[in-house]
Amino acid sequence: MKSKKPWLLFALLLIMSYYRSCFSIAGDTLSPGHSLSLSKRETIVSKGGTFELGFFQPGTSLKIYLGIWYKMFVPKEVVWVANRDTPLSDPSSSRLDLSEDGNLLLFQGSPWIPVWSTNLTFPGSNLTEAVLGEDGNLVLRDGSNQSCIFWESFDHPTDTWLPGSKVGINKLISWKNSEDPAPGVFSFGLDPNGSNQYFLEWNRSQIYGSSGVWNGKSFSLVPEMNGLSSQLHFCAKGQLRERVWWSGPRVWSEFWYAPWNLSDVFALCGAFGVCRDNLSNPCECLRGFEPFSVTDWSGGCVRKSPLQCENNTYANGKKDWFLKISNMQLPVYSKAYLAVNASRCKLACMENCSCTAYAYNRSGCMIWEGALFNLRQLSDGGETRQDIYLRLAAAEYQNTKGEKASSNNLLLFDFDAELYVIDDGMNTSNNLKRREKDAELPLFSYKSVSAATNKFSNMNKLGEGGFGPVYKGKLLQGKEIAVKMLSKRSGQGIEEFRNETILIAKLQHRNLVRILGCCIERDEKILIYEYLPNQSLDFYLFDQTKKKMLEWGTRIRIIEGIAQGLLYLHRYSRLRIIHRDLKPSNILLDCEMNPKISDFGMARIVGDNETQANTHRIVGTYGYMSPEYAMDGLYSIKSDVFSFGVLILEIVSGKKNTGFYNSESLNLLRYAWELWKDDQILELMESTIGYPSSTSIILRFINIGLLCVQESPTDRPTMPDVVSMISNEHAPLPTPKQPAFTRGRNVIDTNSTIDNPEICSKNSLTISTMEAR
CATH class of the missing domain: 1.10.510.10 (Transferase(Phosphotransferase) domain 1)
Structure with missing residues (x-):
């Protein structure tokens, strides 16, 4: 018996070693009838050993993803993620498989629940195989005709551009943060309007950087970005980096950043976050705010105490007030307001409960509604520095006790009714009544809207638009409704909400959606529409x-x-x-x-x-x-x-x-x-x-x-x-001229998924000349 114990110990060591390391099942190929098991930590490795495909957990996160990474690096240097929107949560029952119709399918649970798929619609083939190339490209191809490619990961980049891959309309989108590969707020991609230049964007809409136009040899604004033969990595902080790995010293060599200064990234610190120069940690919250997430600054900052303006009540004997902040780069999305002096500008913000800040300078009066984005603290001096007045809750005023307040950095205003004057003789209550009359729109209570949507249950959620979620609801009398809720952290939306409320309340036509009312309560802004059962055209x-x-x-x-x-x-x-x-x-x-x-x-x-x-x-x-x-x-x-x-x-x-x-x-x-x-x-x-x-x-x-x-x-x-x-079906029609956006070509070939197995795709880099207009 004693002689068998060393063998038992050896077996235990083998089992422990097996679960601590990944196990490559079959070289670089996943063949029909085979799968990658998460519980067995199975992977496939490219022929030269550069890249590996398998399951990983980023940082200390408990979420599990299927991805591709450099095999030589510890910790993992991930270059592509399949299920970045839908992480796995069950390590014991997850696997990647080749389905009968030739698709790659990621499953978990028992019974198996599909999490991600290549989602092709060609006829199934028992010869379809998935191959991980030495260039980091995962290819789904016909095993009997290897040049015929059905799908490839290079067509669907995440946050990294590898040499030979494609970035066009399909953009690079940053991770949410270093431990969450979910899509973040920063993106990098080709101008879809055909200008042959690349844009850095925040929130898929605000451009904060450009490559300039391709001149045949390089991009005009980023001449360093000429060969496109190195790795481009788009980090979670919105900075694009070109780098090359040197195997000798085993280090990354970074050629350039875009933008060069991290503080030039748009809305780097999120809503109500301030970017400060020359700090290792560039983001801070404005006074009266705290981080939404300590690991993800894209979420910005949220108020510690709610404002009191809307119901005009006191908190500890005080009302909302303004804090003067000096030497600021003013935030975006302001509204010009016609005010003859600084006092009238203050009153304009006071009268508007959606107003979160105001400024008055040589350009006149500006007010901001909703979240403040792209705030930046500037050093003393310079022409761009401005003073801005931030609206804070009464409770934050109480927190100033014991602190020295001077006229240079702190101004307080009480919200007394007598001050609510825009025109002589018109006070706030009259003004609000006039607005309600103009709107001609019923007001719903928050309680009734919450009850109609089962407390905004996920089961009632119809989708998510650019400014917030939409829910299905049912009123007490049985009428079905659609409820559009404006997201509190939306950088846009307050102005759009007001637009939609006023405009659509005045419109009546069988081919326009009908609005039934709105709710402005509890710091929420909600629109109630007629419910249309067949969803949208797309x-x-x-x-x-x-x-x-x-x-x-x-x-x-x-x-x-x-x-x-x-x-x-x-x-x-x-x-x-x-x-x-x-x-x-x-x-x-x-x-x-x-x-x-x-x-x-x-x-x-x-x-x-x-x-x-x-x-x-x-x-x-x-x-x-x-x-x-x-x-x-x-x-x-x-x-x-x-x-x-x-x-x-x-x-x-x-x-x-x-x-x-x-x-x-x-x-x-x-x-x-x-x-x-x-x-x-x-x-x-x-x-x-x-x-x-x-x-x-x-x-x-x-x-x-x-x-x-x-x-x-x-x-x-x-x-x-x-x-x-x-x-007039029989009336002659004019002959059209050439449409817009048809004179140039993409800088990068951006072939989409090929749905026909007889049509094969091939990676290529195509540069074209722009024609003058």
């Missing part, structure tokens, strides 16, 4: 299965309904309104699949005789913005016409404009134009639902769509013209 239009529910008669009715809704906004409503964000997700469908235009948060009112305006704040969605708006900030009724033209072509083809890549085409507009020139325009029509009995009306819609997306606004028709073209 839910059907771009789904391989659901698009078949949109037969040709339904598509024609949807196009006609959208046209009628826009005609009402542009000409027949009480206000001339430019929507500015027309897209499939903002077209809701009722129980009979009739369209209703929704989401007026971006909309703008123009005068009766006014057709164009200018803005320095570009809002909207890439792929649907007209060129004059995207590039020069000029918006008009013709901007909506352009978006409508894109919608027509998407509805007819069943393809997204910005997500469409075919042969040499940059986008759907270019593809449609090439077919038009070659007299092959019938090929644009959605093939999965067959051809209509008569193609003439569909060809007419395509012609109208191309007229709407012409580059010059003066060449585009108005909506009355469009409706007339649709109604």
